Amino acid sequence: xxxxxxxxxxxxxxxxxxxxxxxxxxxxxxxxxxxxxxxxxxxxxxxxxxxxxxxxxxxxxxxxxxxxxxxxxxxxxxxxxxxxxxxxxxxxxxxxxxxxxxxxxxxxxxxxxxxxxxxxxxxxxxxxxxxxxxxxxxxxxxxxxxxxxxxxxxxxxxxxxxxxxxxxxxxxxxxxxxxxxxxxxxxxxxxxxxxxxxxxxxxxxxxxxxxxxxxxxxxxxxxxxxxxxxxxxxxxxxxxxxxxxxxxxxxxxxxxxxxxxxxxxxxxxxxxxxxxxxxxxxxxxxxxxxxxxxxxxxxxxxxxxxxxxxxxxxxxxxxxxxxxxxxxxxxxxxxxxxxxxxxxxxxxxxxxxxxxxxxxxxxxxxxxxxxxxxxxxxxxxxxxxxxxxxxxxxxxxxxxxxxxxxxxxxxxxxxxxxxxxxxxxxxxxxxxxxxxxxxxxxxxxxxxxxxxxxxxxxxxxxxxx
Numbered sequence: 333x334x335x336x337x338x339x340x341x342x343x344x345x346x347x348x349x350x351x352x353x354x355x356x357x358x359x360x361x362x363x364x365x366x367x368x369x370x371x372x373x374x375x376x377x378x379x380x381x382x383x384x385x386x387x388x389x390x391x392x393x394x395x396x397x398x399x400x401x402x403x404x405x406x407x408x409x410x411x412x413x414x415x416x417x418x419x420x421x422x423x424x425x426x427x428x429x430x431x432x433x434x435x436x437x438x439x440x441x442x443x444x445x446x447x448x449x450x451x452x453x454x455x456x457x458x459x460x461x462x463x464x465x466x467x468x469x470x471x472x473x474x475x476x477x478x479x480x481x482x483x484x485x486x487x488x489x490x491x492x493x494x495x496x497x498x499x500x501x502x503x504x505x506x507x508x509x510x511x512x513x514x515x516x517x518x519x520x521x522x523x524x525x526x527x528x529x530x531x532x533x534x535x536x537x538x539x540x541x542x543x544x545x546x547x548x549x550x551x552x553x554x555x556x557x558x559x560x561x562x563x564x565x566x567x568x569x570x571x572x573x574x575x576x577x578x579x580x581x582x583x584x585x586x587x588x589x590x591x592x593x594x595x596x597x598x599x600x601x602x603x604x605x606x607x608x609x610x611x612x613x614x615x616x617x618x619x620x621x622x623x624x625x626x627x628x629x630x631x632x633x634x635x636x637x638x639x640x641x642x643x644x645x646x647x648x649x650x651x652x653x654x655x656x657x658x659x660x661x662x663x664x665x666x667x668x669x670x671x672x673x674x675x676x677x678x679x680x681x682x683x684x685x686x687x688x689x690x691x692x693x694x695x696x697x698x699x700x701x702x703x704x705x706x707x708x709x710x711x712x713x714x715x716x717x718x719x720x721x722x723x724x725x726x727x728x729x730x731x732x733x734x735x736x737x738x739x740x741x742x743x744x745x746x747x748x749x750x751x752x753x754x755x756x757x758x759x760x761x762x763x764x765x766x767x768x769x770x771x772x773x774x775x776x777x778x779x780x781x782x783x784x785x786x787x788x789x790x791x792x793x794x795x796x797x
Contacts, residue, residue, distance in 0.1 A: 343437050363447065370431045372464075374452065386584045387524040388551040399485055411487045418495065418586065418676065424450055438583055438588075441553065499686050502674060504616070514540040515539050516540060517534055517541070517576060524557070526681070530681075559583055559589070568598070587681055595700060605662075612687065616661050619642060621651055626665055656677070670684035707773075710771065716765060716768065718766060730792050754771055757789075
C-alpha cells in the first residue's frame with residue numbers, strides 16, 4: 333500500500349501500516365507540519381485555512397481528521413465541503429485565507445486519497461515551501477494548542493456559486509451566444525464533484541439540454557477516472573445516442589478536461605488547451621506556456637497569432653511560475669489542464685468548458701471543424717524502471733552529449749528537438765521510473781522514437797557495466 337510524499341503534498345492508498353499507506357497517523361503528521369508552516373509563513377497565531385474535498389469514499393473520514401488536526405494546532409477552518417480543486421483555490425481568495433487543503437487524489441483510483449496544499453494566493457506550494465513542510469513533518473517535537481486556543485471550524489457552501497459567477501463575468505465567456513446556439517451537452521463526471529459543478533455551470537451558461545452520465549457524487553468511480561480515450565467510451569456512445577453537440581469529461585477534482593466531438597470521437601486531451609488557447613489568442617494576443625511533455629501544436633498556434641511560446645518543467649507549479657515570468661495570457665498542460673490567469677493561476681476544467689462553448693457558439697463551427705484547424709501530432713508515452721545502482725543523472729548527461737548536434741533543453745531531464753518531432757526523457761519525482769515521451773506527425777514515428785531512446789539508454793547502461 334503506497335504512501336508518496338512530495339513537495340506538493342501527500343498521497344497514498346487508504347489503510348495499511350503507518351508510513352506505508354495514507355493512515356490517520358500519516359494524515360495527522362503532515363497536516364500538523366502544514367499548520368506549522370502556515371503559522372510561520374503568515375506570522376499569525378490563528379491563521380485561517382480553506383478545506384475542501386472531492387467525492388471519494390474516504391473523503392469524509394479524511395476531512396474529519398484534517399479539520400480536527402488543524403483545529404488542534406490552533407488554526408481556524410472554513411470547510412467548503414464537496415467541491416472542485418479550482419473552487420478551493422479561488423476560495424482562499426474569497427475568504428482572504430492563509431492557505432488551503434484540498435482532499436483529492438485527482439485522477440487516481442478510488443482507493444487513493446491525498447492532501448494537496450495551497451499557499452495564501454490559492455496556488456500550489458513552491459518547491460522550497462514544500463521542502464520546509466517535509467522537514468517539519470520529520471520532526472518529533474510537534475506541539476498542539478491548549479484548550480482555550482483551539483481553532484474554530486465553520487462551513488461555507490457558497491464558493492462554487494461564486495466561482496461560476498466569476499467565470500460568467502469573463503469577457504470571453506459569451507453567455508448570450510451559448511444560449512442562442514441551443515447546445516445539447518453530454519457530461520461524464522465519474523461520480524465525483526464534477527457531477528455537482530458542471531451541470532450548475534452549464535445551466536448558468538444557458539445550455540439548452542444537458543445529458544448527465546455518472547453525475548452522482550458517490551465516489552464510486554464507474555471507470556478509470558483518468559480522462560483518457562480508453563476510459564471514456566461510455567460518453568462517446570452517449571454523445572451519439574443523444575445527438576449532443578459536444579461531450580465533456582472531467583476528473584474527480586475537476587481540474588482536467590477532455591472533450592468528445594459530435595461524432596462521439598475523442599477530441600484529444602492534448603488539444604483541449606490548444607483549442608481554448610486558439611480562441612483566447614484570437615481576442616487577446618500574447619504568450620503561452622505548457623510543460624515540456626505537451627504537444628508542440630500549442631507553439632504552432634501561438635506563433636500563428638504572433639505570440640511567443642515557452643516551455644516549463646513538468647508540474648502545475650512550474651507552469652504557473654513560467655506563465656508569470658513571461659506574462660502568458662493562457663497556459664496549462666497537455667493532460668487537459670487549462671490555466672487562464674484572468675480568472676486564477678490554477679488548472680480549471682470549468683473555465684475550459686465555458687471558453688470552449690463560447691468558441692463554438694461564436695464561430696458556429698462544430699467540434700470536428702475546430703479540431704481540423706489544428707496540426708495533427710501524436711504522442712507516444714513509455715517508461716523504464718530503474719534500480720538504485722543506476723545513475724540516471726549520468727545517463728541523461730550522456731544522452732545530452734550523444735545528441736549535442738540537436739537543440740536540447742535540460743530544464744527537466746532532457747528534451748531533444750528533431751525536425752518536426754521531439755523526445756522528452758525525465759526522472760519521475762514519485763516513482764523509480766524514467767518517463768520517455770515522444771511526439772511526431774505519425775503515431776508509429778513517435779513510438780519508434782521512444783524505442784530508439786530506450787535502446788540508447790540500454791547501450792549506455794551496458795557500456796557502464
